[in-house]
Amino acid sequence: MSRKIVRLTLDHLDTFALPCRSCVFWELDPVRRDRVEGDAACAAKDAWVSEVLREWGSCGRVALVDDVPVGFVVYAPEAYLPGAGGFPTAPVSPDAVLLTMAYVDPGMRGGGLGRMLVQGMARDLVQRGGIAAVEAFGDTAGRPGRHLLPVDFLSSVGFKTHRAHATTPRMRMDLRMALSWKDEVEAALERLVGVMRPAPKPKPITPAPKATRGA
Secondary structure (H helix, E strand, O other), rough: OEEEEEOHHHHHHHHHHOOHHHOOOOOOHHHHHHHOHHHHHHHHHHHHHHHHHOOOOOOEEEEEOOEEEEEEEEEEEEOOOOOHHOOOOOOOOOOOEEEEEEOOOOHHHOOOOHHHHHHHHHHHHHHHHHOOOOEEEEOOOOOOOOEEEEEHHHHHOOOOEEEEEOOEEEEEHHHHHHHHHHHHHHHHHHHHHHHHHOOOOOOOOOOOOOOOOOO
């Protein structure tokens, strides 16, 4: 079974499970949000992704298992997310982008795909430069249907409380720490491979040719 993380494209949106496919909680302000539903909401989400891809760049990652999409994360600067302003722990820090959605198919949960998606997001943002962290509004009770990510999930993939709140704390993952953790893991694997790899056999010493006297 092959597993990989790829960039989110417009083609992936139709693979999103409901209600995520038509959710525009983050993408639209409350007034515009109340005016769209059903197919109109899907079209609004398509337009939002298209705009962010054009103006800012990749705004998500998709998990593929045997080339079938089974999970995704969506993230962007707060300027593209008018729905983020209504939380008591807003606004997002100016040096961070906001993680708005994270989903893994229920039949695929528990296998590390959520962590792979978050790591893929972190790798993308580190490579861009100029972004220090990812933040997310968490839900301490993990209640479904509230457009928030469970605090337990965020904590398990490297987020820490940045601004405390009884129900909706703002969580933060420092990208420098994420990069440092990745480097430490890779270094540890290199050391492990070095221990397991047999030592190379010494090369035989070839004697230097003897000098010959001229006639």
